[in-house]
Amino acid sequence: MTANTEHPILLDLPPLTAERFAAVEDKIAALLRTRCDVVAMQGEALLPLEACIRSAAPRGSTALNIVTGPYGETFGGWLRSCGAEVVTLTAPFTGAAGVDEVARALREHPHIGLVSLVHAEAATGNTNPVAEIGPVVREHGALLMLDAVASVGAEPLLTDEWGVDLCVIGGQKALAGPAGVSAVSVSARAWERIAANGQAPRRSYLSLLDWKERWLDGGRTALPHAPAQLEMLALEQAVDRIAAEGLDASIARHRAASAATRAAARLLPGLAPYVVRDQDAAPAATTLRAPQDVDAREVVAAALKADPRVPLQAAAGALAAQMLRVNHYGRAADRAVVQDTVRALAAGLESLGVPGGPDAAGTAEAAEAAGAAWDAVVAG
Ligand SMILES: *Cc1c(COP(=O)(O)O)cnc(C)c1O
Numbered sequence: 001m002t003a004n005t006e007h008p009i010l011l012d013l014p015p016l017t018a019e020r021f022a023a024v025e026d027k028i029a030a031l032l033r034t035r036c037d038v039v040a041m042q043g044e045a046l047l048p049l050e051a052c053i054r055s056a057a058p059r060g061s062t063a064l065n066i067v068t069g070p071y072g073e074t075f076g077g078w079l080r081s082c083g084a085e086v087v088t089l090t091a092p093f094t095g096a097a098g099v100d101e102v103a104r105a106l107r108e109h110p111h112i113g114l115v116s117l118v119h120a121e122a123a124t125g126n127t128n129p130v131a132e133i134g135p136v137v138r139e140h141g142a143l144l145m146l147d148a149v150a151s152v153g154a155e156p157l158l159t160d161e162w163g164v165d166l167c168v169i170g171g172q173k174a175l176a177g178p179a180g181v182s183a184v185s186v187s188a189r190a191w192e193r194i195a196a197n198g199q200a201p202r203r204s205y206l207s208l209l210d211w212k213e214r215w216l217d218g219g220r221t222a223l224p225h226a227p228a229q230l231e232m233l234a235l236e237q238a239v240d241r242i243a244a245e246g247l248d249a250s251i252a253r254h255r256a257a258s259a260a261t262r263a264a265a266r267l268l269p270g271l272a273p274y275v276v277r278d279q280d281a282a283p284a285a286t287t288l289r290a291p292q293d294v295d296a297r298e299v300v301a302a303a304l305k306a307d308p309r310v311p312l313q314a315a316a317g318a319l320a321a322q323m324l325r326v327n328h329y330g331r332a333a334d335r336a337v338v339q340d341t342v343r344a345l346a347a348g349l350e351s352l353g354v355p356g357g358p359d360a361a362g363t364a365e366a367a368e369a370a371g372a373a374w375d376a377v378v379a380g
Contacts, residue, residue: 016229022220024236025183031152031239031247032167034159034185039211040235041182042228045149045170047206048184050078052145052166055200055208056114056193059083063114064105064142066097068128069121070317071147079116082199087112093124093287093319096280099132106140113193114143119151122173122327123316125287126275127155134162143190149173149182153242154254154284154329165190174254174284176330177238180231184208250333254283256377257328257338261286263373264342267366269349269356270294274323284329287315289322291354296324303341303348310341335374339367 021040029038041048049071057063057079065076067090079086087109091097097117106112115137120127130146137144145166148157153174159167165187171177186194186208194200194208201207214224242250258281262273270291275281290296297314304312311332315323328338346363358366 010230013229013233016227016232018221018223020236021223021227021232024232024239025220027236027239027243028169028183029185031242032148032157032159032169032183032185033161034164034167036160036185036187037191037212037216038183038185039208039215040232041184041211042231043182043205044179045147045168045172045182046074048168048182048208049075049145049147051201051206051208052168052184053078053114053116054082054206055197056143056145056166056190057082057084058197058199061085061113062087062109062111063116064089064102064109064112066102066115066117066128066133067091068097068118068126069093069124071118071121071123072116075116075147079114084114091126091128093126094274094276096126096275097128097133099129099136102133103136106136106142112140112142114145116145116147118147119157120148120155120282120284122150122282122285122329123325124274124319124323125282125285125325126280127151127282130162130164131156131158134164138163143187143193150282150284150329153247153250154282154333155251159185171235171238173329174250174333175235175238175242178231178234181228181235186212251283252378252380253333254329256335256374257333258283258286259377260335260338260370260374261288261326261328261341264338264366264370265345267358267362267369268342268346269358269362270354271345271349284327286326286328288324288326290324291349294352294354295321297321298352299345299348300324301348302351303344306347306351307340307344310344311337312341312344335371338374339370342367342370 143165149170152169167185170182172179274287311327
């Protein structure tokens with residue numbers, strides 16, 4: 001953006017009213033298919049995620065933490081720092097959590113009062129069957145907290161139908177919106193348990209109860225403090241844009257991007273989808289296994305050298321050498337972007353001299369396969 005000091009478009013806006021703030025929350029509630037309270041939190045999604053755990057995990061309680069990627073690992077640390085006993089259920093990053101294992105963990109640990117789960121993991125490229133896990137958690141009587149940051153707008157998210165008590169979203173993935181504000185839905189059961197937790201944050205930036213007392217219980221007529229106005233307006237525009245496109249169309253775009261990337265990866269030498277089964281693959285991002293004896297970071301660097309605009313990234317942490325990520329979410333969930341990504345990957349592999357090509361014909365074939373897979377999903 002060029003600096004226009006005479007008419008700076010981000011400044012001197014009329015104040016964001018309580019009414020407008022509440023209207024944004026209502027639009028998010030509709031997107032989440034929930035009739036529960038929704039609070040627009042004034043920070044990135046890690047704020048409501050930590051707020052949920054510190055509010056709903058009393059000292060001495062037991063929590064089941066389902067780990068399918070790095071965010072689950074973060075939740076485990078917060079739960080332990082609350083003084084909760086943590087039962088950890090880890091699924092391999094090549095797949096998803098299974099409802100049978102969740103049911104068994106709940107049977108073996110009848111005191112579990114909170115289950116934390118990530119819906120889709122952009123970092124590991126998998127998605128978990130919340131429609132199956134949610135009812136099992138509800139039957140057990142535990143609260144279910146769901147990190148839906150990487151799933152909202154990319155795949156179905158039926159908060160109330162699935163029995164999700166605390167559903168956290170952010171705008172920065174499939175919604176192609178801002179990262180600076182986020183939202184959480186809170187069920188009536190969750191409010192009861194949080195209110196009963198004497199350790200739940202109060203008079204704190206992490207406090208859900210403060211928002212209830214100062215904002216929701218007052219009928220959302222007065223904001224407790226100055227809102228993050230620009231981010232709230234951007235989030236509203238992002239949600240409006242999804243509504244104008246149609247949520248189903250946005251979901252189809254993300255599913256198509258996943259199918260297209262996986263189809264092409266199977267044709268490129270040495271590459272393979274990291275998540276084995278299509279049904280476990282997150283529509284928001286595809287992770288790929290690097291060719292044997294080739295560092296994934298080198299593949300990413302070589303591909304970005306061929307085309308710096310494509311949404312490729314090396315995985316973080318321990319998987320950095322073997323996994324690469326295609327972040328086909330938001331505006332990148334686009335047929336041409338995915339095909340360009342396939343061509344860039346092919347060029348990168350070729351420049352690294354990976355055995356088996358691809359030559360020009362192989363590259364064209366992979367890009368065509370991506371297009372065909374995309375069309376098949378969009379045609380339904
Ligand atoms: C992206 C994402 C978040 C938000 O984290 P940032 O790294 O700050 O963008 C939270 N949870 C999940 C599952 C995500 O994919």
